[in-house]
Amino acid sequence: MAQRVLILFAHPYAEASRVNRALLTAVCELPNVTVHDLYEHYPEQMIDVEHEQALVAEHDVLVFQHPLFWYSCPSLMKNWLDTVLTFGWAYGDDADALRGKPWVHAITSGGAANVYQRMAYNQFSIAELLRPFEQTATLCGMPYLQPFLTQDVNQLDEIALQKRAAQYAAWVQALVEGELPPVVHTAHAPQVDFLAGE
Amino acid sequence: MAEVHTPALLLQGAVYLGAAVLAVPLSKRLGLGSVLGYLIAGILIGPWGLGLIAETETVLHFSEFGVVMMLFLIGLEIELDKLLELRMPIFGMGGLQVLLTIGLVVALGLFLHLDWRLALVAGMGVAMSSTAIAMQVLAEQGVLAQPSGRSAFAVLLFQDLAVIPLMILLLVIAPGTETATGFHMDWLAITKAIALVVVLIVGGKYLLRPILRYIANTGLREIFIAFALFLIIGVSILMTSVGLSMGLGAFIAGVLLADSEYRQELELDIEPFKGLLLGLFFIAVGMSVNLPLIMQQPWLVLGLGLGFVLLKLVLLFGLARGFGHKSQDALLFALTLSQVGEFAFVIFNAAADARIFPDDTASLLNSVVAISMLTTPLFMLAHGVYMRKRLNRKSARHDTFEEQRAVIVAGFGRVGQVITRLLSSVGQPPTVIDFDPNQIDLMRQFGHKAYYGDITRPDVLRAAGIANAKLLILAIDNAEDALETARYVHKHYPQVTILARARNRTYAFEYMDMEIDFVRETFAGALQLGEKVLTELGYSRFHAYRTTWRFRQHDEKLMWESHPIRNDMQQVVVNSLRMRNDLTRILTEEQQGNDRRERINQGWEQVGRPEAGSR
Numbered sequence: 037m038a039q040r041v042l043i044l045f046a047h048p049y050a051e052a053s054r055v056n057r058a059l060l061t062a063v064c065e066l067p068n069v070t071v072h073d074l075y076e077h078y079p080e081q082m083i084d085v086e087h088e089q090a091l092v093a094e095h096d097v098l099v100f101q102h103p104l105f106w107y108s109c110p111s112l113m114k115n116w117l118d119t120v121l122t123f124g125w126a127y128g129d130d131a132d133a134l135r136g137k138p139w140v141h142a143i144t145s146g147g148a149a150n151v152y153q154r155m156a157y158n159q160f161s162i163a164e165l166l167r168p169f170e171q172t173a174t175l176c177g178m179p180y181l182q183p184f185l186t187q188d189v190n191q192l193d194e195i196a197l198q199k200r201a202a203q204y205a206a207w208v209q210a211l212v213e214g215e216l217p218p219v220v221h222t223a224h225a226p227q228v229d230f231l232a233g234e
Numbered sequence: 235m236a237e238v239h240t241p242a243l244l245l246q247g248a249v250y251l252g253a254a255v256l257a258v259p260l261s262k263r264l265g266l267g268s269v270l271g272y273l274i275a276g277i278l279i280g281p282w283g284l285g286l287i288a289e290t291e292t293v294l295h296f297s298e299f300g301v302v303m304m305l306f307l308i309g310l311e312i313e314l315d316k317l318l319e320l321r322m323p324i325f326g327m328g329g330l331q332v333l334l335t336i337g338l339v340v341a342l343g344l345f346l347h348l349d350w351r352l353a354l355v356a357g358m359g360v361a362m363s364s365t366a367i368a369m370q371v372l373a374e375q376g377v378l379a380q381p382s383g384r385s386a387f388a389v390l391l392f393q394d395l396a397v398i399p400l401m402i403l404l405l406v407i408a409p410g411t412e413t414a415t416g417f418h419m420d421w422l423a424i425t426k427a428i429a430l431v432v433v434l435i436v437g438g439k440y441l442l443r444p445i446l447r448y449i450a451n452t453g454l455r456e457i458f459i460a461f462a463l464f465l466i467i468g469v470s471i472l473m474t475s476v477g478l479s480m481g482l483g484a485f486i487a488g489v490l491l492a493d494s495e496y497r498q499e500l501e502l503d504i505e506p507f508k509g510l511l512l513g514l515f516f517i518a519v520g521m522s523v524n525l526p527l528i529m530q531q532p533w534l535v536l537g538l539g540l541g542f543v544l545l546k547l548v549l550l551f552g553l554a555r556g557f558g559h560k561s562q563d564a565l566l567f568a569l570t571l572s573q574v575g576e577f578a579f580v581i582f583n584a585a586a587d588a589r590i591f592p593d594d595t596a597s598l599l600n601s602v603v604a605i606s607m608l609t610t611p612l613f614m615l616a617h618g619v620y621m622r623k624r625l626n627r628k629s630a631r632h633d634t635f636e637e638q639r640a641v642i643v644a645g646f647g648r649v650g651q652v653i654t655r656l657l658s659s660v661g662q663p664p665t666v667i668d669f670d671p672n673q674i675d676l677m678r679q680f681g682h683k684a685y686y687g688d689i690t691r692p693d694v695l696r697a698a699g700i701a702n703a704k705l706l707i708l709a710i711d712n713a714e715d716a717l718e719t720a721r722y723v724h725k726h727y728p729q730v731t732i733l734a735r736a737r738n739r740t741y742a743f744e745y746m747d748m749e750i751d752f753v754r755e756t757f758a759g760a761l762q763l764g765e766k767v768l769t770e771l772g773y774s775r776f777h778a779y780r781t782t783w784r785f786r787q788h789d790e791k792l793m794w795e796s797h798p799i800r801n802d803m804q805q806v807v808v809n810s811l812r813m814r815n816d817l818t819r820i821l822t823e824e825q826q827g828n829d830r831r832e833r834i835n836q837g838w839e840q841v842g843r844p845e846a847g848s849r
Contacts, residue, residue, distance in 0.1 A: 051773075075775070076775050080779060
């Protein structure tokens with residue numbers, strides 16, 4: 037049974053983002069995959085909550101694809117989380133709309149993996165920086181999976197980018213087939229780190 | 235007529251046409267209507283004006299043919315069935331009108347100890363209205379098919395019919411006519427007349443159409459026109475030969491052809507002839523205004539002219555009301571028929587010929603008639619102004635406002651409706667005022683309540699509760715009214731916040747002067763459309779949104795900057811050119827990816843740079 041994958045994509049300047057465009061192009065035609073471009077849908081930033089909740093209900097896996105802006109997601113994606121994950125639907129006593137649906141990030145970052153560590157330029161690993169998302173997923177009863185990281189994007193030449201895009205497509209295809217990345221619990225790990233999955 | 239015929243005729247023609255071409259467009263432009271233009275042109279070129287044309291009688295008779303053609307055309311528009319439907323107004327209203335007018339004038343004359351014959355003839359003349367002027371007016375007002383127009387037409391038709399017995403009466407009362415012989419002649423004439431009308435109707439019904447078809451089939455247009463003119467002239471000659479009015483004959487001919495397949499063609503062909511001849515007729519009337527005579531007794535002529543018009547006005551108005559017309563229709567009806575008609579000339583001249591009164595009296599009466607004809611275009615002008623005023627300025631009448639609310643919305647059109655729905659949906663229903671009852675009724679069906687009233691009136695504003703209101707939203711269509719209301723409220727109720735819809739920059743500046751907040755009516759819509767255009771051109775929607783937003787911000791800034799210098803055109807132009815260059819630079823940079831967006835991307839991407847370099 038194929039898993040239906042919803043890719044929630046947020047990039048305010050998507051037309052200028054070489055890497056995200058390449059990644060998105062690689063997956064947008066895949067069967068059982070829905071790409072939902074938030075900035076294209078809501079240029080005025082007001083989100084139709086009912087529409088979004090219905091969309092989520094139709095899918096089994098949520099992928100949050102975005103660049104890392106100020107160690108987090110772009111504002112419209114945060115806005116999406118703030119408004120769509122409502123009490124009584126996403127969390128609360130009887131809320132079970134999201135229960136069991138995996139949550140996973142696909143992130144691009146300018147910095148390479150080695151700048152995201154203790155004592156390095158950014159002091160924290162990406163896993164640590166993403167902890168608000170991890171806890172949000174946990175509160176909603178969603179398995180929080182190891183993200184797909186594309187880092188040091190300025191060093192990616194065209195060939196490397198195409199390779200990376202193909203890897204992304206394979207990664208998403210695996211989600212469709214139910215082969216999920218490992219679940220992450222940063223609270224239980226002494227040294228928290230992700231490996232870029234290559 | 236001059237000895238050398240052709241040049242004189244051409245010269246006269248040139249004078250008439252030139253005068254008409256000069257005077258009529260000017261008169262129309264001044265809003266006086268074409269009739270007054272022709273009349274003034276006539277006065278100017280006539281024997282008492284510039285004296286370009288010395289002799290007026292022939293022209294008047296000749297141009298009366300314009301009236302005949304007009305009646306033919308009117309007949310074409312009326313099928314026999316419809317004519318029969320008009321029986322009541324024709325004989326009831328028309329008959330009463332003629333009899334009552336004659337009666338009143340005679341009574342007045344006897345009261346003033348005038349000769350009874352003079353009084354009777356004057357009454358007969360005054361009873362007539364000018365078909366030419368009235369029909370022209372009705373057509374210009376576009377009310378021919380409306381109750382007032384139909385009734386006026388019916389009365390005119392009866393007057394045409396009444397000509398026959400009135401002319402006979404004239405001969406009867408003429409001094410020296412034996413009553414017995416008079417009556418003897420009458421019976422013969424009446425028999426002849428009836429016989430001719432019957433022949434005309436029967437012949438017209440069965441002969442006219444085959445002939446027309448035969449001529450039309452030749453495909454020669456000018457022959458068709460020639461036949462149409464021949465038909466009208468021929469019928470007119472026949473009618474005069476038995477003492478009937480030419481117009482009546484032409485009218486009957488027209489009615490007989492009303493349902494024929496050649497109706498439209500005939501109309502098109504005769505129309506220009508009618509127009510020119512009618513114009514000539516009005517000019518001739520203008521020429522026949524005897525200025526020196528009027529100058530001798532100006533008050534008598536003016537007084538008689540206006541007095542007769544006033545008498546007819548009152549009588550016609552009462553008559554129309556009596557026949558069930560609304561007062562507005564009755565007023566138009568009365569004004570249309572209030573002048574003394576061209577047929578009065580005929581009656582007065584005939585009376586002078588029959589030595590009922592001297593030529594001088596006829597001349598005086600003719601001038602009175604001409605004066606009365608001058609009044610109609612002026613009346614219509616005043617009537618038009620009055621009606622416009624009525625339409626624009628609503629009465630002080632307004633609905634009773636059941637409660638006073640914090641927000642008043644003026645205008646329940648497209649803008650007012652949206653605002654009202656928005657406010658109602660948040661539980662803040664406003665007081666809505668509109669002056670279009672239809673609009674109010676329509677919206678009531680959708681469950682929206684609005685009050686009737688003219689917001690530009692201070693008393694209506696007061697009744698709506700402006701004194702206790704927090705907000706006044708000016709959503710009315712008329713930009714000038716809105717501004718006026720804003721000025722008034724701004725001055726007298728400074729505690730009320732006004733929100734306005736500004737038609738354009740000029741109005742926007744006016745509101746800025748008063749520090750009243752506003753939206754530019756079409757601006758937001760135009761921007762939304764522009765945003766869609768950018769999207770269609772390949773922009774991402776967010777990019778299109780940002781671009782239009784920036785454009786909007788820029789445009790608003792430009793407006794604020796132009797406000798203090800708006801009267802200095804040069805500065806405004808310089809400033810707007812500078813601003814336009816700025817905007818182009820900003821948007822081009824954005825387009826080239828050299829903007830904030832790229833800087834954000836680069837910024838994040840460069841975060842790793844030093845580290846990456848040190849790697």
